[in-house]
Amino acid sequence: MDHVNSWITSTRGSLQLVFDVLSGERSVRLHNPRMPFTCTALNVLFVGPSDTADLVDVGRQVVxxxxxxxxxxxxxxxLSRHYSTDTASLFIDGSDGQAVINEQIVDxxxxxxSIFRSKFGSPTPRAGSGTEEEIERTVAAGKRVHVYFSEEPRPADVDTRQLDKLRTFKTSISDKGLWQPFQDTHNLSNLIRRALDEDYDHFQGRLKLPVPATATTSGPADADQVNLQVRVEGSARYFVDGDALLRKHLDEETSRLWNLHSTQHANSGFAGISLTDSNAAYINSDPLLPKSIGEMDDLLSRWKQTTQAGWEDSLKAIASYSWVGLRFTLFNDAQSFVPDLQVDMTFHGALGVPFRRPSDFKHEKHKMLPPVVSSRHLLNGPILIRRSSTETSPVEWRNRGDDLQVTIHPPMIRPQTLWESPGDDVVLMAKDHTMESVRVTWRSTAPKGPVDLSGEFALPLEAVSAxxxxxxxxALYEQ
Structure with missing residues (x-):
């Protein structure tokens, strides 16, 4: 970790990093014409065999x-780092290429x-491959290490020996931590984004983080009594393939149930049973299926209707466990104390879904795919959820029509002090997929002070694979 002075600028919407070496210490400049701020730099190292270069680029874009x-x-x-861009040629007697990489960027x-596709890599004097050595070395040093394995279709000319070594390595680390699979680059981006948020939470308690000089939007103040700045970290998301997942589930489950029916009734003496609407809703628990073809057709027809009717709730359940939640910050850039502040926010054209950590996912308790999914534990009309772990950081939210409404009311906002919500509070799900962004409007009031401020800003929209x-x-549940 490096403590640096930084300032931000946007060049065609992208972040420009300029590195200087001053007196042997690294300085990072994030150019912005507004004003400088002090921050801490974390080195994010990307490692992987030679067939992951494009995936590394995806990860660096996430950073x-x-x-x-x-x-x-x-x-x-x-600061994203990779041996292809952040190492220098060096020969030292008694050393080797991987040892040089370790010294320059790994340690x-x-x-x-760590990203794997179809290759495991070339061996080093100390490990089966350079990537394996980098993982073992950083894990032993107590670093934050994330490992991802591709489940993309394999190329026709895949090296089976490399693939066998990769599978052996995958098995060998399964009881040492949690790895995650990814199906495409978009899925990988979301996994890395979630990991970086978790890493920030981890380091936040260890670092003396500076107070931000600006935020997303602020309201005007009289005589500098209050200058409130409001920020929301996160984005609105929507599933691009929700309908495709529905069709896939209907086809696969119908085929599975007919195969199960054939197995159960292979013996002509098996009597079978008739399922009621109630126990038909738990068809994934593999109950005894009706023997009659007509009853099976009727059962599957009713199940498909139930599945289609509740599909929106199923997608909300998937989103609640797999998406990153919103976080809220308030900052009074003035020398005033503001007691009993209340900030009301409206996210236009987007709905809230309860945030749940992926590690809390229990497949048998909260099944994602109907017919066993229950809408009772999901959003079903306007509801109010309070997620305040302490009295000083309450956040409440509810859905009204097609909009999410959030109320934040900390008892005291201090001068020049950042207030942050205690964690992910709510996941934001866009209703209109044609929007470029979600408009957010806010207003703040306080009964004991002249605070009546308002403002608005926009949150980005992201397309996600269901x-x-x-x-x-x-995959997380199975591990």
Whole structure:
């Protein structure tokens, strides 16, 4: 970790990093014409065999996006590193190529993102491959290490020997931590983004993070009594393949149930049973199926209708476990105390879904795919959820029509002090997929002070794969 002075600028919407070496210490400049701020730099090292170069580029773009989205408010800049861009040629007697890489970029990594596709890599004097050595070395040093394995279709000319070594390595680390699969680059991006947010949470307690100098939007103040700045970290998302996942589930489950029916009734003496609507809803528990073809057709027809009617709730359930939640920050850039502040926010054209950690996912308790999914534990009309772990950080939210409404009311906002919500509060799901962004309006009031401020800003819209999100959850459950 490096403490650096940083300032931000946007060049065609992208983050530009300029490195200087001054007196042997690294300085990172994130150019912005607004004003400088002090932050802490975390080294994010990407490692993987030679067939992952494009995937590494995807991951490095996620790091750039994280910096653009959170660097100023978080007081942290993440520096992506890879041997192809951040090492220098060097020959030392008694050393080797991997040892040079270790010294130059591996040993000072704070976060390690390990990506595998079809290759395992070439051996080193100390491990089966350079990537394996980098993982073992950083894990032993107590670094934050994330490992991802591709489930993309294999090329026709795949090296089976490399693939066998990769599978052996995958098995060998399964009881040492949690790896995750990915189906495409979009799925990988979401996994890395979630990992970086978790890493920031981990380091936040260890770092003295600076107070941000600006936030997303602020309201005017009279005589500098209050200058409130409001920020939301996160984005609105929608599933691009929700209908495709529905069709896939209907086809696969129908085929599975007919195969189960054939198995159960292979013996002509088997009597079978008739299922009621109630126990038909638990068809995934493999009950005894009716023997009659007509009853089976009727059962499947009713199941398909139930599945289609509740599909929106099923997608909300997938989103609640697989998406990153919103986080809220308030900052009073004035020398005033504001007691009993209340900030009301409206996210236009987007709905809230309860945030649940993927590690809490229990497939038998919260099944994602109907017919066993229950809408009772999901959003079903306007509801109010309070997620405040302490009295000083309450956040409440509810859905009204097609909009999410959030109320934040900390008892005291202090001068020049950042207030942050305690964690992910709510996942934002866009209703209109044609929007470029979600408009957010806010208003703040306080009964004991002249605070009546308002403003608005926009949150970005992201397209997400429902099939990839569900596959990741199920893989996490199986581990």
């Amino acid at each position: 750039d996006d994280w910096n653009a989205r959170r660097a100023r408010s978080a007081g942290v800049v993440m 000072d990594a704070d976060i390690v993102i 099939q990839a999100a569900l596959a990741s959850l199920l």
